[in-house]
Amino acid sequence: MSNTLNHLLDRNVAWVDRKTADDPDFFRRMAEQQMPRYLWVSCSDSRITANDVLDLDPGEIFVHRNIANVVHSSDMNILSVLEFAIEGLKVEHVIVCGHYGCGGVRRALANERSAMVDHWLQPISMLYLKHRAVFDAIPDEAARIDRMCEINVEMQVRRIAATPIVEKAWARGQPLHLHGWIYALHDGLLRDLGPHLSAIEEREALPSIDHRVLHPAEAVSAIRRQALDAFSALEPCC
Secondary structure, eight states, rough: OOOOOOHHHHHHHHHHHHHHHHHHTHHHHHHHOOSSEEEEEEOOOOOHHHHHHHHHOOOEEEEEEEEEGGTTTTHHHHHHHHIIIIISOOOSSSEEETTTTTTTHHHHTTSSSOOHHHTTHHHHHHHHHHHHHHHHOOSSSSHHHHEEEEEEEEHHHHHHTTTTTHHHHHHHTOOEEEEEEEEEEEEEEEEEOOBBBOOOHHHHHSSSHHHHHHHHHHHHHHHHHHHHHHHHHHHHOO
16 A cells, blocks of 8 residues: 555646636736635634635635634634734634534543643633533533534634734724634534624623523524624615
């Protein structure tokens, strides 16, 4: 058996041929400058890639991925990505995208422990332990994990909103909007969970994450209100 990955290199050549056949100047434009409007913070899960699920070309979205889309205030990797995306690339939107059935979230709710991955997942584990009675009251394990996946998205949006990088951008009037989304593997669709934050005042007006855990119906109502507002804003067709 060969140890080379020539089949992947062949796929790369075929991809280049398809791109240049459709757009002969594609790679020339890519080489000149990247000007993405979006920063995508998501899980490293191999089934979820930003360009595919959003149907975007290379160069349209800046990406950071890690286990369970966790934002650590001491992680130089994600802080460097945030700083470069916001101050250098001037992205307008930061999207935290989790996914249902996340293996990292599942691990955070389990009793297994190891040196590295469980240290990384500690923010999720600590929130679960604090409200274990609430989560364990959800009888179905998959539903329990999915609920924590949703809460985790909001927690990480809040953590990004609390970074000095984002606070400085808002203070200088830079247009910057934070979003919380979740992806469903079973149908390929994204769900808009919120919160949507565009200013420090909006961040400060949020109820605590503990309140969100204890009052899940309010989050559902907020999503429904967003849907109704979007529907009512549509122009009548006739």
